[in-house]
Amino acid sequence: MILRALFLLLALVSGAATALAAAPLAHSIDAVLDLPGKRLLVTDAITLPEPRTAAELTLTLAPSAAGLAVEAGGNVLKPARSGETVRVTPPKGAMAVTLRYTIALGQPPQAGPGGTDNPGALADEAVAGPDWAMLMPGSLWHPAGLTGQDAYHLRVSATGGVKAVSQGGLEGFSQEGENTVSTWNVRKPVGRLGLCLARYVFEERRETLPGGSAVAVQTFFLPESKVSPDIYLEAAARHLRFYSELHGPYPLEKFAVVENPLPTGYGFPSYTLLGSQVLALPFIPETSLRHEVAHGWWGNGVLVAGESGNWCEGLTTYVADYLAQELAAPAEGKAYRLRTLRAFSALTAQTPGADMPLERFGSRFSAASQAVGYGKAIFVFHMLRGFTGDEAFWAGLRHIYAAKLFQPAAWEDFRETFAGQGEFSQERGRRFMEQWLTRTGGPVMSLDQATSEPDPAGGWVVKAEAVQKGAPYLLRLAAQVDYEGGTQRTEFVMEGERAGFELRTPGKPLRLRLDPDADCFRLLDPSEVPPSVNTVKGARELRVLVAADAPQGVRAALPVLLGGLGQTKAAVLEEEKLTPEQKRSLESGNVLVLGMPRFPLPGLRDVMPDAPGADTVFAALEREGGCVAVFQASARGDAGADAQAVVQAVVQAANKVTHYGSFGLLGFAGGRNVLKATLEPRRTPMLREFD
Ligand SMILES: [Zn+2]
Known part of the structure; x- marks a missing residue:
């Protein structure tokens, strides 16, 4: 609009x-x-x-x-x-x-428009x-x-x-x-x-927000609605309080959640119009609803100037979807940033030409526009926050909100507000905005010249260089050394193709990571995208190896596991019957292993210790030229009174693996999921292991 x-x-x-x-x-x-x-x-x-x-x-x-x-x-x-x-x-x-x-x-x-947050x-x-x-x-x-x-x-x-x-x-x-x-x-x-x-059923609560302003929180649900208005009234009021405190007073008279017979997910100034099925999804009050409430400040409060790109989806996503994760736990924030980088990197790798400069983003119309207008844009705000520091960043947003309420604002207004704050000088401000708004793609980075040596004065010295390919971006980077007994971190600004840095540690350095928390927008190396359940689903010419001492439950679960993975045509080999030729062929390509074989298989390792408390584990592991996945259970289940129950729990776990497509490590206890995680890549251009 x-x-x-x-x-x-x-x-x-x-x-x-x-x-x-x-x-x-x-x-x-x-x-x-x-x-x-x-x-x-x-x-x-x-x-x-x-x-x-x-x-x-x-x-x-x-x-x-x-x-x-x-x-x-x-x-x-x-x-x-x-x-x-x-x-x-x-x-x-x-x-x-x-x-x-x-x-x-x-x-x-x-068929109405699907998804949520269509403008x-x-x-x-x-x-x-x-x-x-x-x-x-x-x-x-x-x-x-x-x-x-x-x-x-x-x-x-x-x-x-x-x-x-x-x-x-x-x-x-x-x-x-x-x-x-x-x-x-x-x-x-x-x-x-x-x-x-x-024929709406109308409910209303009047809330006094931080700062003293009053707002009406309303629901308009259909008479046949299966959703409790209280859940939405409580969540909307809580989000309104949160953003009033973070950004300044809510600018509109009310916020209403309106149920629509059509399957829409629309956002408007002061209300959101959600289809009945979307409204009934249990996660909507903490995800889409929060996002639509935050638009009251960004997009419907401060308006988007027409010519220089739509910044408001990026900022709204940053302060709503992203910030909710970061506040829940720093690790969740990092996971969100990594997912965003993976989505962008996968897109530019798979569909070259779909990428576009951020200044050309108007609204979401494809996965590509989403990866740029939402994905890259949240990183622009995140990196801006890195340069200015937390306090100046949130104060700057408050300032823009107060100064530009009901007026159009452009990326340029953000540059002007933040330039001169912290490490974000005027010159850096111009370069930062220019590179992120007008260029496609992102930095391609690696670690180089990494050395670790004992310091004659005591402790150790780690030296390395951060390297960028192509025209260099202005970046603020972190590097971290894990050493025997702890971790040490440093931060520095990179202006050119190479930037040297140095860290001192009291104990022997084990490994060095560049951008350890994924704070920097960049194109990931393929080796940085760890395999997942989806990798096994999409694996070509998957072969299955059943280890000689694979537990009973694991063997019983095989048909269910392969069915869920869409790999029922995979060739199944028994360890005892392997010919030397078959054994060699398993050293490359895509293999799913049941239990632990007696001979060493490249890439395969015991993952049970990574999933404490789990009786059954599925993991997708990276290796040269393919992926090796493993399905293991701790209890043999072939003896004792509860043998049948043990087997059944493993089969239940196998049945669930397919539902965790984006994860690489799953743990189950009694058939119930107790762990879903993504394994850190072992070798990447951003990581150097010391001997
Ligand atoms: Zn939005």
């Missing part, structure tokens, strides 16, 4: 020099929903801004708005319509202009079902001036207990004869209005 409004503004404002359009307009809209007739009857009385001189009033309205009649001060006016534009010239002294027209409501789409303002449906209707802002169902800052008083009337939801604050519901009238007051500049109507 924001982008669209700005493009319209740019396109139209130059030709409207004598128009009234410069000032925001005040609308009083009366709408009647006619469900049998599948139409919305609209009357909009627009108060003209002062001073009133005879001048043209330019509005936008759906070209499909039928039977448009315009009058002002008792005079019938003849509107000039061209596409989405309506021009009328009210007589001198007229106080108001009234428009009347009808919007036809179409059939609901067969709903871009959608243009105006559709109705038997007892509901949905009009998106992009349908242009009501007249709007060109500033995108109009105010609205909205009365919507419908029969059969149908209530209406829109932006702004709720004035109330009233009964007039057979009709329910819903009244909304939209005083904040939120752009075009959406309108949803259904």
Whole structure:
């Protein structure tokens, strides 16, 4: 919506020099929903801004708005319509202009847009079902001036207990004869209005937020809804408090969660419109809902300037989806960053040409645009935070929010705010933004010249260089040495192709890692993407080796395991019957091992100790030219009274492996998952093991 409004503004404002359009307009809209007739009857009385001189009033309205009649001060006016534009010239002294027209409501789409966080303002449906209707802002169902800052008083009337939801604050519901009238007051500049109507069950809580402002938290759920409003009311209130504290006062009158008969996941200023199935997913209150609430500050509070790229998805994802993980545990934050890097690296490797500069990102339309506009963008904010330090970073965001509320902001505003803070000098600020906004891809990095030597003065000295391929990026990097007895860390800024650094440790160094916490955006080396269950699912020419002393349960589970992995055609070899040739062939390619064979197999190691407490383990391990996976159980299960139960637990575990596709190490106890993890890659260009 924001982008669209700005493009319209740019396109139209130059030709409207004598128009009234410069000032925001005040609308009083009366709408009647006619469900049998599948139409919305609209009357909009627009108060003209002062001073009133005879001048043209330019509005936008759906070209499909039928039977448009315009009058002002008792005079019938003849509107000039061209596409989405309506021009009328009210007589001198007229106080108001009234428009009347009808919007036809179409059939609901067969399959609605999937997923969540589609910017709903871009959608243009105006559709109705038997007892509901949905009009998106992009349908242009009501007249709007060109500033995108109009105010609205909205009365919507419908029969059969149908209530209406829109932006702004709720004035109330009233009964007039057979009709329910819903009244909304939209005083904040939120752009075009959406309108949803259904037999909603309405719940509301009034919350006092940090800073003292009051906000209404609401749910509009369908009568047949299976979801408890309390869960959403509590979560939304908690998220509103969190961001009020982090960024500043919530800028809108309410936040509402609205259930939609269509499978949408739309976000609008002050409400989110979620399909019934999405709403019922148990993780939505802590994920998508948090994200949509955070948009109240970024995207719907501070607006996105149209030309220089959409920063608001990256920032919203950073302060919502990402920050929730980081606050839960630093390791969860690192895991999120690694997932993001893997997604970006996989994308650029698989689909060269799908990548684009961040400044060209407008909204998500593909995996590629998501990897850039959400993925790379969260790293821009994360690396900015690294340069400025935590305190300056959060203070800077508060400053931008206060200074730019309801105004468009660009990446340039973030550069200006943060340049000069911490290690982020003016010159670095320019270079940082330029490289992340205008270049595709990312740094390709490695460690070089790593040495570890005893220091004559005591302890040890580790020296190494960070190296980048291609035109160098400005980066702030960390390096970490694990030594006998602890870890030692250093941080430095890299400006060119090489940057040397040095660490001193009291104990003997074991290994050195560059960017140990994945704080830096870069293209991962293929060796940095560890194998997972998905790797085994996709492995070509997988062979299965059943070890001579593989426990009973593991043997019994084999058909279930192979079925889940989609590898039922894999050749199965018994260790006792291996020919020397077969034995050699297992040293390369993709192999799944059941139990532990007696002979050494390259890449295979005992993973039971990595999963304490588990009785059954699945692990995908990397090796040269393929992957070796292992499925093991600790109990033999071939003797004793509970033998059958032991076998059954292993089979249950095998049955579940397929559901943990992105993980490389799984542990099960009694058939229940107790561990899901990704093993650290053993050899990468960012790691040096010392002898
Ligand atoms: Zn979003």
